[in-house]
Amino acid sequence: MPAHDHHTPHDHAGHAHGHGHSHGFATGTRAFAIATLINLAYTVLEAGYGFWTDSLALLSDALHNFGDVLGLSMAWAAASMARRAPTERHTYGWRRATLLSPLGNALLLVGFSGALGWEAVRRFSSPPEIPPMPIIVVASIGIAINLGAAWLMRDGHGGHSHSHDLNRRGAFLHLIGDAAVSLAAVLAGLGMLWFDWRWLDPATALLVAVVVAVTATRLLRDAFEAAMDAVPRHVDQSAVHAWLADQPGVHAVHHLHIWSLGAGEIALTAHLVRPATDDHDAFLDTVVHGLDEKFGINHPTLQIEHGRACEHDRHDRAPHGMVPRD
Numbered sequence: 001m002p003a004h005d006h007h008t009p010h011d012h013a014g015h016a017h018g019h020g021h022s023h024g025f026a027t028g029t030r031a032f033a034i035a036t037l038i039n040l041a042y043t044v045l046e047a048g049y050g051f052w053t054d055s056l057a058l059l060s061d062a063l064h065n066f067g068d069v070l071g072l073s074m075a076w077a078a079a080s081m082a083r084r085a086p087t088e089r090h091t092y093g094w095r096r097a098t099l100l101s102p103l104g105n106a107l108l109l110v111g112f113s114g115a116l117g118w119e120a121v122r123r124f125s126s127p128p129e130i131p132p133m134p135i136i137v138v139a140s141i142g143i144a145i146n147l148g149a150a151w152l153m154r155d156g157h158g159g160h161s162h163s164h165d166l167n168r169r170g171a172f173l174h175l176i177g178d179a180a181v182s183l184a185a186v187l188a189g190l191g192m193l194w195f196d197w198r199w200l201d202p203a204t205a206l207l208v209a210v211v212v213a214v215t216a217t218r219l220l221r222d223a224f225e226a227a228m229d230a231v232p233r234h235v236d237q238s239a240v241h242a243w244l245a246d247q248p249g250v251h252a253v254h255h256l257h258i259w260s261l262g263a264g265e266i267a268l269t270a271h272l273v274r275p276a277t278d279d280h281d282a283f284l285d286t287v288v289h290g291l292d293e294k295f296g297i298n299h300p301t302l303q304i305e306h307g308r309a310c311e312h313d314r315h316d317r318a319p320h321g322m323v324p325r326d
Contacts, residue, residue: 255270
């Protein structure tokens with residue numbers, strides 16, 4: 001295989017960072033702080049009313065909300081860590097903290113849904129007497145608080161897109177789940193108030209437990225894949241490969257890797273075999289902007305090779321002549 005004259009890797013990540021990422025991080029951190037503090041205040045309020053009325057339903061929901069406060073605190077901490085500047089040792093900074101936090105967040109959701117389901121099943125045999133009005137009033141407040149906090153976590157809040165930020169998505173799902181729990185509590189309270197249907201308390205709790213468990217399982221799957229550097233689900237790697245191969249002068253594309261850096265940043269590395277080099281910088285600028293506009297890949301690093309094949313394939317071969325898949 002002929003040797004190649006390799007250009008120094010040309011990193012155009014700077015182009016992708018001119019879209020207000022610093023402002024977006026600051027906005028995201030502030031949203032996490034507000035949501036965490038509001039939910040903590042509501043948890044204290046709900047627990048106080050639970051002790052005052054001796055309502056196990058309110059106390060159980062307060063415990064659930066306290067777990068959510070812990071999850072939001074983890075997301076808040078991750079968003080704060082992601083703002084730390086890169087260092088010689090951590091050259092990407094601490095962005096990947098926003099990928100680790102959803103793992104813990106999802107595990108908390110799974111744990112609480114299991115506990116909620118167990119308690120619901122236990123109560124079916126002998127539903128306790130619960131005063132309905134405190135449940136209705138306090139749970140209604142919970143709906144407003146959780147939906148308001150979820151609004152702070154919505155995609156694109158503050159002029160910055162977070163549609164693929166798992167950390168923010170985990171917090172958003174947490175808050176929507178809390179609003180659903182509060183809504184179920186309101187409905188159960190109304191049923192108990194109007195019809196004395198005490199079985200509504202465990203029935204609605206069991207339904208919410210199932211919904212939360214399914215949501216948490218999906219989040220856990222996506223967070224695990226991101227932590228393992230899987231290609232983000234919204235990115236079609238085959239389409240990216242075909243688009244790169246179709247660029248002017250490109251003869252082949254090798255070693256294409258796409259993964260999430262966290263907080264909405266998608267990284268890519270690739271070797272492009274391209275003998276013509278007269279328009280080297282202009283070509284790279286066009287490709288970098290195209291990757292961002294077409295696929296949302298905003299942190300690409302491209303290596304141009306002059307030959308018509310990739311010399312690295314020879315060195316990367318596995319035993320028995322097997323070539324690892326890119």
